[in-house]
Amino acid sequence: MTDLIPIGKMAAANRVTIATLRLYDQMGLLRPAYTDPDSGYRYYDIKQTSRLDFIRYMRELGLSLADIQSILEKEDITLIEEKLIEKNNQIHQQLRELKAMHEAVERTIQSIERYRKSPASGTISLEFIDQRTILYAPCKVNFYEAGIEAYEKTIQELRSGLMEKGFPQLLSYSLGTSIRKSDFEEGRFVADRVFIFGDQHLKDYSSYISVLDSGMYACIYLDNFNDEISCALRLKEYCREYGYALDGDYICEELTEFNVFDMKQRNMFLRLQIPVKFRK
Amino acid sequence: MTDLIPIGKMAAANRVTIATLRLYDQMGLLRPAYTDPDSGYRYYDIKQTSRLDFIRYMRELGLSLADIQSILEKEDITLIEEKLIEKNNQIHQQLRELKAMHEAVERTIQSIERYRKSPASGTISLEFIDQRTILYAPCKVNFYEAGIEAYEKTIQELRSGLMEKGFPQLLSYSLGTSIRKSDFEEGRFVADRVFIFGDQHLKDYSSYISVLDSGMYACIYLDNFNDEISCALRLKEYCREYGYALDGDYICEELTEFNVFDMKQRNMFLRLQIPVKFRK
């Protein structure tokens, strides 16, 4: 009296593939009502649709086939609830992760955009820059002398120190270094601090937090790490020429750090900054 | 002069597993600076850390290794941006899906909770029920006569009709059926409509929308489909006894539909409802 249908019809009736039905059979999630012992053909009862619906619904809720299997075996509503509550927590977690990912992607796109719209290397400007919060570490070695490897190493330490505290990732934030005003004034290139420019999340991660004052900055843009000193000197000269007085530490800001491309193209982008004040 | 480190140190220094480094080598994402041709041992330059960082950062942004590979091959920032924008869209999509999943899980948990707190089968109550929006289809056959299979078939049609329009899934909503007031009054069990109780999303999906008035309902709870008619009659009798007059169509609401468990336990939960008015 109950009419049985072969796998193809069952699949079509439920918008499932045949392969899926076979898998469910094999896993014991949904055994066909009758299997021909000779041919091995599977025949389903239409009423099994409801069980299939249940499986698919649980899948839509994000449960794994293994979870569903145990639910169907135990036939216990409490178990469903447990699994769902567990799933709910997972979903919350995933939502957080996705949002963080989204922010990071946005930030990176912004940074690429900024790079794209950056002025030609060597351009000097006078800009007002808002207050910035930074997370810094002191420089143990002076990489202006010790070379780029020392710089990398310092960054590396900052990085791993932060990673231990669960800080997302460094690449998405712009990096900076500074030279103390007195040193810079007297032409000594002595790295003082290395830091990252942060956003609102920053304060959770360390006590080495500082603030860079807002104000006017004389800036020069460049795209090659090796030109920093010469550009910095040019910028200093420029300030002297126009009568701008130094008003704080010198800053080198690494606006984008796509330095994985072996510098074949102009992929790095720096902005050197000298805070200035004007004689009134 | 550049000191090379074996794979173990490289892995430890970057909090990556050895297997990962080997995979990246194999895929060409990060080739060790030197590979011993005899032993096959991989030796990395510390500077390769930056490339590894880049890879891991791109991974954190959700890009696939294949994407990263093409980015690293082309060495083109524009390509990064393209991939990121694409990724951003994917993230939006995923966020939508996750939120929908979350809603569905919550709804299901609620429904299980409700089931758990439901009164004993046979309990009669008088309740105020708020206005409800339903999405209905007319019943072509009277399943009170034709049997549960006909009911299932009707549901099936409703289901597949909705699925074509992209409606999420049925299991997460409670189902209902109704009998016209005149039929019910005269003791004729003739199914009139089958419907789902919906939420705010409902209106997007069909024109077969109707509203069930708010008001007082005489209700009886039960956990077995087969008892519907007898319980409905009891409820009707109850109304007569207390002098409540029928004020609309009879409704059978299937509050939870975990009928995959072969009814071994009390997993189904119905609430029959008769809208009533009082003589003043």
Place this chain on the structure above:
DNA sequence: CGAAAACTCTCATGTAACATGAGAGTTTTA
């Protein structure tokens, strides 16, 4: 009734990004 068409079977493989382990060879340390 027989042939062709349509259907179904099992088994193998691929997907993404690794994790894990076996068995053999290499380097470092004591």
Place this chain on the structure above:
DNA sequence: TAAAACTCTCATGTTACATGAGAGTTTTCG
């Protein structure tokens, strides 16, 4: 020089299927 520590390749497992090969079965049509 032997043991300990490290590394190699290759195979397999993970998830929920999709895809395809080659062989067998059922249905349909003339």
